[in-house]
Amino acid sequence: MLRKFKISIDGKEYLVEMEEIGGVPQAPVAAPTAPAAAPVAEATPTPAPAPAEQTAPTTSSPAGSDAMPSPMPGTILKILVNVGDTVQENQPLMILEAMKMENEIVAGKAGTVTGIHVQQGDMVNPGEPLITIK
Template identity: 85%
Template sequence: MLRKFKISIDGKEYLVEMEEIGGVPQAPVVAPVAPAVEAAPTPTPVEAATPAPTESTPAGNDAMPSPMPGTILKILVNVGDAVQENQPLMILEAMKMENEIVAGKAGTVTGIHVQQGDMVNPGEPLITIG
C-alpha cells in the first residue's frame, strides 16, 4: 500500500511516498470458545440489574506492558496458543491509528489481562507469554 506524507525539516517541506512491505499476513480471527462453567444459580432481579464482573487473569511481573494509552480493538490469540516472536497478539488503537502489539518472544500465551474494548494506559499489563 502506497502512502504519501508531507514532512517539514528545518522549515523545508518534503513530499514523501512510502510503501509498506514485509507486513505479516493476518490469519483469520477465530471466535474464542468459552470454557465450560458449572451452572450458576438463577439471578434475582436485583442481581440481574448489576453488571457481572469481568474475569481477567492476574498479571505477574513478566506481563507485556502497554506501550501507549489506547483502546484494545482486537485480541488475536487465546490463552494456551503457541506464538512466535514478532507474531501479532492484539490491535491497540491510539490516536485514531491501529497499532499491532507483537510477541517479544516465542512461547505459550499463559494469560490475557485485557478484553476487547478495554482502555489501557502505558505500562498496564496486556498479555503474558511463558
C-alpha cells in the first residue's frame, strides 16, 4: 500500500511516497511529485513479491484477542508446529526473520495449538496475530 507524506526540511516541502511493508502491493504511480533537484537522496524501494494465488492460513478458528502477537515486523521463514500439536512453555513455534536476523518465536505458555494465522513467507507487522495456544 503506497502512502504519501509531506516532509519539511529546512523550510522546503517534499511530497514522499512510501510502500507499507506487509500491505497489499499496488501498481507504482507513474510520475514522481517531488522536485527533480531535491537535495534528499531517493530510497530504492524493495520490490514486493508478486501476489500469487493466496490460500487461507491453516487455522481452526479466526485470530482473536488470545492469539500471540508478532513482537516485531518481519517475514515468517519457518513454522515449526501444526494445529493440534501440544507445546511446552518456551518451545520454539516459528522463525521470524527481521533485519536479516532469524528470531525464534516461542510459546508463552504450555497448551495445544488451536490456530496458526500466518503462512511461511508472510510478512507481518508488530501486533499481528501469529498463533493461538489454548
